[in-house]
Amino acid sequence: MTRDSIAVLGAGAWGVALANVAAQGRTRVPLWAHDAAHVAALEQHRENRRHLPGLPLACAVTPTADLACIRGAEIVLAVVPAQAMRDVARAARPHLADGAAFVICAKGIERDRRRFMSEVVAEELPQAKPAVLSGPSFAADVCKGLPTAVTLAAQEESLAQRLCEALSTKTFRPYRSTDLLGVEIGGAAKNVFAIAAGMASGRELGASAQAALIARSFAELTRLGRALGARSETLMGLSGLGDLVLTCGSAQSRNFAFGQRLGRGAAAKDASGGKLTEGAFTAHVLVEMAKAAGVEMPIAEAVDDILAARLSVDAAIDALLMRPLKAES
Numbered sequence: 621m622t623r624d625s626i627a628v629l630g631a632g633a634w635g636v637a638l639a640n641v642a643a644q645g646r647t648r649v650p651l652w653a654h655d656a657a658h659v660a661a662l663e664q665h666r667e668n669r670r671h672l673p674g675l676p677l678a679c680a681v682t683p684t685a686d687l688a689c690i691r692g693a694e695i696v697l698a699v700v701p702a703q704a705m706r707d708v709a710r711a712a713r714p715h716l717a718d719g720a721a722f723v724i725c726a727k728g729i730e731r732d733r734r735r736f737m738s739e740v741v742a743e744e745l746p747q748a749k750p751a752v753l754s755g756p757s758f759a760a761d762v763c764k765g766l767p768t769a770v771t772l773a774a775q776e777e778s779l780a781q782r783l784c785e786a787l788s789t790k791t792f793r794p795y796r797s798t799d800l801l802g803v804e805i806g807g808a809a810k811n812v813f814a815i816a817a818g819m820a821s822g823r824e825l826g827a828s829a830q831a832a833l834i835a836r837s838f839a840e841l842t843r844l845g846r847a848l849g850a851r852s853e854t855l856m857g858l859s860g861l862g863d864l865v866l867t868c869g870s871a872q873s874r875n876f877a878f879g880q881r882l883g884r885g886a887a888a889k890d891a892s893g894g895k896l897t898e899g900a901f902t903a904h905v906l907v908e909m910a911k912a913a914g915v916e917m918p919i920a921e922a923v924d925d926i927l928a929a930r931l932s933v934d935a936a937i938d939a940l941l942m943r944p945l946k947a948e949s
């Protein structure tokens with residue numbers, strides 16, 4: 621049986637990890653990066669020394685700065701930061717084959733136009749079949765061959781199934797879904813809540829507070845998801861609860877580590893450690909979306925207020941604890 625051909629856009633940590641997954645059982649997987657110097661370094665060292673030192677590119681992975689590498693690919697994995705997705709999708713348009721699957725692997729919401737990634741792709745790539753891959757998966761873990769499971773959603777169940785087959789390995793197990801929006805909401809929101817969990821850790825509020833915060837974050841995530849039409853089983857699944865638990869519970873998460881530094885007193889502008897923290901870009905637009913939908917998200921709002929320097933970490937903690945008592949929902 622011939623396997624679907626796959627190309628990967630974006631050669632950061634997650635792009636490299638997914639290219640290595642795709643390389644299993646394939647002889648060539650183009651890996652595009654927008655920066656020619658980065659491509660040269662990948663070719664020379666056969667690893668991404670900045671983001672995944674010591675974890676080699678699979679032999680089949682072919683770094684390139686030429687976007688035409690996606691011509692003929694049946695599946696394109698889009699693994700660039702969420703705020704870059706529109707530009708990359710637009711640039712890909714002349715090269716992408718009609719009916720190719722364009723799998724969104726970024727976790728975030730477009731700030732300027734307040735769009736989910738699947739909406740961005742629908743606007744920029746009318747010939748594509750959009751899909752979303754999300755779930756608990758640190759790039760380094762996946763590159764090391766440690767096991768995990770993710771959700772892979774496409775509008776047609778048959779395509780979701782085909783994509784799962786194309787990307788599954790012995791240690792990387794995708795579950796299919798047709799709920800793109802539900803998968804996207806979980807992936808975008810968990811990054812914002814991971815910043816809150818990191819702050820609680822940085823402030824040394826204790827394990828009980830950590831667990832309470834995760835549970836109340838999940839309440840906010842499901843409230844928003846339901847209001848926007850996501851399915852409960854998606855929100856409770858790998859891309860929702862699964863990724864929330866992972867990201868809110870590990871300093872391996874860049875969003876959590878960013879929150880930890882904030883909790884220890886760093887200013888927002890200095891707290892990323894030079895790493896991509898999608899939650900910092902998503903917090904405000906997430907809160908705006910919740911307000912527009914009439915959904916209360918006090919933890920997400922607190923993160924947004926802290927990032928915008930409208931509130932200190934301590935004042936946000938006090939405000940959350942002093943909210944009127946209410947029924948659990």
Ligand SMILES: NC(=O)c1ccc[n+]([C@@H]2O[C@H](COP(=O)([O-])OP(=O)(O)OC[C@H]3O[C@@H](n4cnc5c(N)ncnc54)[C@H](O)[C@@H]3O)[C@@H](O)[C@H]2O)c1
Pocket residue numbers: 630631632633634635653654655671699700701702704707708725726727728757758759760895896898
């Ligand atoms: N790292 C992980 O463990 C992981 C896991 C799952 C999902 N994700 C998601 O994948 C996305 C990418 O994350 P990452 O970990 O690869 O980040 P990264 O910082 O490791 O890499 C991002 C890459 O995108 C490139 N880039 C930046 N702006 C660009 C642009 N305008 N056009 C093209 N390329 C551009 C950068 O040069 C870099 O190589 C994020 O949305 C993240 O939430 C990451």
Ligand SMILES: O=P(O)(O)OC[C@H](O)CO
Pocket residue numbers: 727755756757758759811814863866867872873874875876896897898
């Ligand atoms: O390092 P983070 O916080 O971007 O999280 C990486 C993945 O999304 C975890 O599933």
